Amino acid sequence: MNTTHYPTAPTAQPIARHTLAVIVDNEPGVLARIAGLFSGRGYNIESLTVSETEHEKHISRITVVTSGTANVIDQIKAHLDRLVPVHRVVDLTLQGEAIERELCLLKVVGKGDHRVEAMRLAAAFGARTLDATLTSFVFELTGSTEEIERFIKLMTVVGLTEVSRTGIAAMSRGPDAM
Incomplete structure (x- = not known):
């Protein structure tokens, strides 16, 4: 029972490592835009791999490993989803092992x-x-x-x-x- 009129202090969220798979159009500047999104908001990229996966459709898969609280990871995914050349963002960490x-x-x-x-x-x-x-x-x-x-x-x-x-x-x- 809370005996004070003040709200309890928020508990700190744990920082977790997440692996994100981002499907994008393979066009000039896409990687720079995604890297800029991370650096512009102060998010760190721990690992980054990129390769065209569907040559006929010119689609690439970018795998990004980053760390943050649940709120930060949600923000990253939302920002990525809003970029025009991005088709979808999947958090492989949340899908299980x-x-x-x-x-x-x-x-x-x-x-x-x-x-x-x-x-x-x-x-x-x-x-x-x-x-x-x-x-x-x-x-x-x-x-x-x-x-x-x-x-x-x-x-x-x-x-x-x-x-x-x-x-x-x-x-x-x-x-x-x-």
């Missing part, structure tokens, strides 16, 4: 024991060797963001010199299309 994968290329430089350890770690993670010289390797690993992060951390010890990552590609589970 989505499948998320990322591709990573890593260059490791080393000799002797470091070289042997790099090969052992790559095999343990299921990474493919794309290039090998007497002093370096380039590995390819596809997996969850957490798995990629663990691989990078371990490879740092044996001579990691360069990393290139694609960002997250995601899709909801089950038979239904977006």
Whole structure:
């Protein structure tokens, strides 16, 4: 029972990570408009991937990973929905557990024991060797963001010199299309 005339202080909403799939017309400036929407309102993009998915219709899929409170995520989705080239916005996080994968290329430089350890770690993670010289390797690993992060951390010890990552590609589970 509230014994005061003042309303109780609002409780802070938790910040959660959301993966949004945005279907858009593939035309010049669309990506800039979407990125501008995020930056203009102070929202952060943690991961961004874009590719044309329907060549005949010139439709692209943009996968954006961002974080915020439930209200902020709702605002982001509403702002995206109002953009002219956007056909639909789907919050894959709300649809249940989505499948998320990322591709990573890593260059490791080393000799002797470091070289042997790099090969052992790559095999343990299921990474493919794309290039090998007497002093370096380039590995390819596809997996969850957490798995990629663990691989990078371990490879740092044996001579990691360069990393290139694609960002997250995601899709909801089950038979239904977006």
